[in-house]
Amino acid sequence: MSDTQASDPQASDAKAPDPKAPDASRRSERSRRAIYAAALALVAEHGYARTTVEGIAARAGVGKQTIYRWWPANSKAAVLLEAFLDLAEEAAGGPAGSEIPDTGDLAADLKAVLRATVDELNDPAFDRTARALAAEGIVDPDLGAEFTARLLEPQLRLYARRIEAAQAAGLVDPAADPRIALELLVGPLHHRWLNRTLPLTHAYADSLVDLVLRGLLVRK
Amino acid sequence: MSDTQASDPQASDAKAPDPKAPDASRRSERSRRAIYAAALALVAEHGYARTTVEGIAARAGVGKQTIYRWWPANSKAAVLLEAFLDLAEEAAGGPAGSEIPDTGDLAADLKAVLRATVDELNDPAFDRTARALAAEGIVDPDLGAEFTARLLEPQLRLYARRIEAAQAAGLVDPAADPRIALELLVGPLHHRWLNRTLPLTHAYADSLVDLVLRGLLVRK
Structure with a gap:
């Protein structure tokens, strides 16, 4: 060689x-x-x-x-998946898959990441593409499975790890299931976005975090 | 005449x-x-x-x-909307828009309705049609707005009314926003359904209700 x-x-x-x-x-x-x-x-x-x-x-x-x-x-799906990951990274201002910051203030950390998601979903370029891909994933199980495995689940794991860190720090009830807890944060945001029910705002992101944490935090 | x-x-x-x-x-x-x-x-x-x-x-x-x-x-959208409402009524075993029962046990009442929603979403006939309509509503703002206004919002108002009744009964914190509270219940369910992340089960419906109510109920 x-x-x-x-x-x-x-x-x-x-x-x-x-x-x-x-x-x-x-x-x-x-x-x-x-x-x-x-x-x-x-x-x-x-x-x-x-x-x-x-x-x-x-x-x-x-x-x-x-x-x-x-x-x-699977060229079309593959190029779109990669292009969309790249777009998501740009919209998020950094590489996708970077950990949610742990400043010790769980509410502030979750509000920062949910506010960034709100900004992303309110970006017209991101919105149109994300809707087109979401719509196809909903009716095409194979494509949907690929988007979920390669785009969505890695993001969800970041939330799970941040919540687990808060459990390790004694802030979040150890009995709470981190997977269900994170779905309480991202599920309503996506429901509002996909169904265009009510505006996606930073205030909404904050309210979600506050209401979810009321149930998660260890009671003193 | x-x-x-x-x-x-x-x-x-x-x-x-x-x-x-x-x-x-x-x-x-x-x-x-x-x-x-x-x-x-x-x-x-x-x-x-x-x-x-x-x-x-x-x-x-x-x-x-x-x-x-x-x-x-708007014949095609109109007939589909009505057909889907009819399907949803049949799947729910009663007319859509009937109130969520108030037995005095908020957790039990919400679990019953979320379990019924899980059964509906797991019904292959309902699932395929609901996915096709959801996918179109996601990319067609006019159709999406009609589905949201005529199908989704009336259902969401039933949850809001049941939560408001629990507030009036002194069970749920009066400071909690019923709209955000109901989104914590339906948002995760739809997120799991649309993205096919994890199975939709009765146990999942129950866990959602329990975790959300931990944050909503008045603390003794």
Whole structure:
């Protein structure tokens, strides 16, 4: 094996930056971002079912083989899942999957993350795409299972860990089920968002946290 | 005006039973039920977007003009909304909009209604149709607003009234907002259902009620 990546077949994979070709790497990154943007825009405009790999490629100005090569399995769902994760990270102002901060003040920490979720759901670009994907996941069990496993459950585990930390600190009743407790926080928010019943505001996020914590906190 | 309905143009409207023609009334009721069944089946099989008034009429064995006459405004949405209300009533074993019982035991009363909702959501016929309609309401703001106003909000008001009654009885903290309290009950249930995260069971319904009431009940 050579001591450079030049003779390694993996080096031709656009995902692995080639140290000898920084321009190629930048071009790949530009193409990747163009594909994300095209995929998100098409889903927001036309829905999941009418979005095609061909359409994404044409709008992104890349060949459709680029998409099939970079996302070989279940290409449309795979590119959209990745594009949406990227959008969620941008909307959240940081990488998805980062822990909920533990300042020692559980109410403040949960309010901060629920307020950020409210802001995300009120962002028109995020809202349209998230609705299109949610609608498809609701009627397509396979796609829904993939979104739930790869997008939703990792987020829910962050809440569970923050609540478990509060239990370890003696603040939350050890008998409370962290899974059900977190569903009391995210469930109402999503219900209000999906059904457009009442406005999603920071005040609402705060009220949810306060009412849920009334039931969770250890009583003195 | 004649003293019978025979010369009244309204008498030819299939919705008004003609006292001189009980068979016509029974035929109308049969047609109405066939239209409901056809509409629900088509939406469950093909989704909202690909269901048409023509398709519903053909499957129900009626002329499409019957559907346009009985549901003149926004016919497809109107017939589906009514068919779904009828399905929900059958699944709930009684007319939608009946009050949540008040036995004096708030926990037992809420568990009974949440368990019934769990059974409804676990019913394959109800599940498929409800998913198809929910998916369309999520991406179509007008349709979503109609479903929310006519189907969802009347149900939510029943919860609000039961919680308000418990406040009046001195059981629930008067400072708790009944609207947010009810969202803590229905939001998690719908989140679990729509995202297919974990099973919907009676035990889950009971746990939700117990954890929410820990925060709501007046502390002794």
